[in-house]
Amino acid sequence: MPTALSIAGSDSGGGAGIQADLKAFARCGVHGMTAITAITAQNTVGVSRVEAVSPEMIVAQVGAVAGDIGVDAVKIGMLGTAETVEAVVEALALLDGAPVVLDPVMVAESGAILLDEEARVALVERLLPLATVVTPNIPEARVLSGADERDSQEDLAREVLALGPGAVVVTGGHSEAGVDLFFDGREAVPIKGARHPDGASHGSGCTHSSALAAHLARGASPLEAARAARDVASAAVAAGLRGIGIGAGPVDALDVAGRFRP
Secondary structure, eight states, X not given: OOEEEEEEEEETTSSXXXXXXXXXXXXXXXXXXXXXXXXXXXXXXXXXXXXXOOHHHHHHHHHHHHHHTOOSEEEEOOOOSHHHHHHHHHHHTXXXXXXXXXXXXXXXXXXXXXXXXXXXXXXXXXXGGGOSEEOOBHHHHHHHHTOOTTXXXXXXXXXXXXXXXXXXXXXXXXXXXXXXXXXXSSOEEEEOOOOOTTSOOBTHHHHHHHHHHHHHHTTOOHHHHHHHHHHHHHHHHHTOOSSSSSSSOBOOTTOHHHHTOO
16 A cells, blocks of 8 residues: 655644644545644644654654655655754655655745745755745745745745755635645646535545645546546535634545544
């Protein structure tokens, strides 16, 4: 069975982070593994506390699974600090060239800042060039590239690609059209999908990037994986759980509510 590793933070509310990643991996038919970078005290309303895992422990987690199980693809999510970024760079050297999907998590759904400025610089300089695909939303792409509000989604994709990754998917959830844009230096390819404005959104970005990594683990090309990831994320939003907490409900990649509806 293909395997995928999530290097990301833990969401105690189960909506995003490694919890969402494992659900997406299972939805896509790969065995999921984790290297936790941070523990958050989090629910549907917000993030009340974040505690970073030591860099040594991050590297040890990756080394443990790489040395025994093997890793066919990697998804990187919440990093938080420059020290964590450096630990992940060190850990990736243990993975023998497995494709890497980088989701540049900067702000939680609730608005909590999850990546400080020093870490952003380290991410751009140290991690982006190691990524097979990077999956920023439009605001994240602007921060990464230093672009302003006038730049189009395609401009943003080109500017982020110039920072070194193999390909970019600028997701369209923050745009009126809602279209993802894939760019690998050759052609900008729009990726359309169903929109579900009444669905849940917490964890949608994590689900998208994890599904993309899972399909890379299964042998898909980056463009094929991006198209499949859009479908998985869209379905997860549509099936999103309502009535879970009083804030933003979590997406449901496994359609748990639908499968077990009375």
